[in-house]
Amino acid sequence: MKKTLKTIANWLNIDCGVYGDTVVTGVSIDTRTIQKGDLFIPFRGEQVNGHQYVAKAFENGAAATLWLKDEPNPPSDVPVLFVDDSELALQEMARQYRNEHKAIFIGITGSNGKTSSKDILASSLSPYYKVQKTIGNLNNQLGLPITILSLDEDTEIAVLEMGMSGFGEIEFLSTLARPHYAVITNIGEAHMQDLGSREGIAKAKFEIIKGLDEHGVLFYDGDEPLLQNLVGKEPNLNVESFGFQKGNSLVVSNIVMTEKGSRFDVRGELNGEFFIPVLGKHQVKNALNAMLISKSLGLRDDQIHFGIEQAQLTDMRMQLINSSNGILFLNDAYNAAPTSMSAAIQFMQTTNLRPEKWLVLGDMLELGxxxxxxxxxxxxxxxxxxxxxxxxxxxxxxxxxxKLHNKFANENIIHTNDDYEQITQYIKQYANEDSLILLKGSRGMRLETILDSFK
Incomplete structure (x- = not known):
């Protein structure tokens, strides 16, 4: 983004004062990561008032700042835009920038696999388009607008992850981003405590169609009956499905895992054998929507082959890590729910990467x-x-x-509420170069901490 302060003020229907020619090249809500030319957006919370960091923002390169109208002592010698609500202002700026942007926008939601699908899609399209994607977990009512405003003006594909914890949130994000393509990776159990049931989760995820372009396409997990039912109620919706079961637009079979990734066959909209440098049956399924979208964009089969072979996942998603003493870790510790944990365990039980297989599993949170x-x-x-x-x-x-301690000998299973060191020492005592160790738990459990002793 490269806009004058006058343009941004016009977006917000406010006055820019004497600094209308000031050029803004991005937005930031954190002085620690602010870039030169950013518009700083302070928030006033119960614990912290962002206005106290405005001076620091300018020291670190900010070009201008927002300031709440009812906040006292505004600076008088720097470019300031006065607003009633910082969050609404951020969202309106993103809406205006989205409305004039020429990129193809792709929205991705789902209980599991959002980030992996985003990564696979972005990396598989990157050889052919200028692609930008959601960075980190900037996927909510603040993160999505920041992501949109971070898009370069010549970006051709914007891959946007959309997260939620309750009803109405995906609808808001979708109507803000107005995607040309939408993806629902699956329906699991995350946020059960807020949405009550898997049916509720499916309904909340399906809100992504609310902002879908009238000529847009929804790509969804066709193996999920809850999604099939919702799709059936939308006869005018353009859809493509993917999965393991017959009848999907793209059906995957014959998955073979190697040390370098996964080889598999597909039939339907595409036919033949493909390879992706990512481990796990569930990750192969995440690749299918990328292949369908690539096909919809007009890429040839050979380009799709090459594209998904470039797939790279964000750290802590089925990430192989060799330790200093020869132990091989499979770090899938970014998050967990029953569906994704079961998938990771099933991979462990079928892989031939190492003969001795360990499970290090952490609590699954937000299950109600x-x-x-x-x-x-x-x-x-x-x-x-x-x-x-x-x-x-x-x-x-x-x-x-x-449930498990009677299935395993006492020396083969341990439990601790909060002691990483107990698990670390257990691994050091028993694991060796024949061992493959899965780390899988919800983000709040921070199981990757265990790796610190093995780097």
């Missing part, structure tokens, strides 16, 4: 009143004949421990 049942259900996924060691971390994993 049925969280005990969800943790206990993981026991049905774990095959004690295929898994040699189990380490459970977090108070909720006590429920899984009680």
């Amino acid at each position: 009143e049925n969280e005990k049942q969800f943790h206990e259900s993981i026991a049905d996924v774990i095959d004690e004949a295929a898994i040699q060691k189990v380490c459970l971390f977090g108070p909720r994993m006590q429920w899984l421990y009680e």
